[in-house]
């Protein structure tokens with residue numbers, strides 16, 4: 001019962017990885033509140049419908065979330081086959097907006113886990129840009145910065161996963177030093193969930209074949225859930241600012 005007595009909010013809980021994290025977190029004793037734009041497909045302790053791409057909708061809906069939150073898993077996400085503005089809003093700006101809005105409800109020892117991707121592995125190539133975006137202090141300021149420095153549509157998914165890795169690393173320091181809240185991310189390789197097909201169209205056949213040669217198979221969503229539950233638990237109390245690959249060794253094979 002690693003999460004006994006903890007209240008955990010999980011975005012993207014109505015499908016894929018978020019759904020499996022919800023199931024496993026409940027198994028480990030947590031009270032789980034799901035957040036998604038779609039209705040839940042499994043038993044939860046509470047559910048709040050929210051469009052995570054819209055800061056006003058987030059501000060309105062968070063009044064329905066609990067007053068104390070011991071863990072937040074940001075699993076909601078969209079693939080790069082949708083418009084880059086939507087990718088920016090859901091995968092980065094909205095995620096950041098929700099997280100910052102919930103920080104005051106988190107006690108010492110709380111844990112935030114963001115889901116990045118193996119596709120964010122090239123973040124050091126654009127570190128300067130990602131640091132500038134991370135330094136913006138609101139959804140609107142981040143949007144204005146992106147209007148002035150647009151990400152390419154073809155690689156917007158990768159761009160915002162890179163940006164999320166950098167924000168996680170930068171923000172985790174102040175969260176831990178000032179509030180005793182830990183923030184980390186996990187970087188899955190391909191996972192059998194409903195958006196896997198979009199990734200294949202997004203990346204193209206050549207890249208998919210190259211990556212396929214480096215791995216045994218895509219992961220199952222429950223293989224991603226275990227390490228996330230670990231990061232939520234007190235066993236991980238000294239793990240801060242990490243971006244943990246969960247990819248069956250693909251990232252290691254790139255080196």
Ligand SMILES: NC(=O)c1ccc[n+]([C@@H]2O[C@H](COP(=O)([O-])OP(=O)(O)OC[C@H]3O[C@@H](n4cnc5c(N)ncnc54)[C@H](O)[C@@H]3O)[C@@H](O)[C@H]2O)c1
Pocket residue numbers: 011012013014015016017018035036037038050051052053074075076077078090115116117118187188189190191192193194195196199
């Ligand atoms: N599946 C993969 O191969 C893979 C690999 C690496 C990283 N990821 C990341 O893992 C996370 C989970 O993806 P998944 O594979 O479980 O996908 P999924 O499509 O199964 O689940 C995504 C969930 O996010 C929700 N969502 C999307 N837009 C939303 C919005 N505007 N407001 C509220 N909810 C919204 C969807 O309704 C859905 O329930 C995503 O961040 C994704 O980028 C997935």
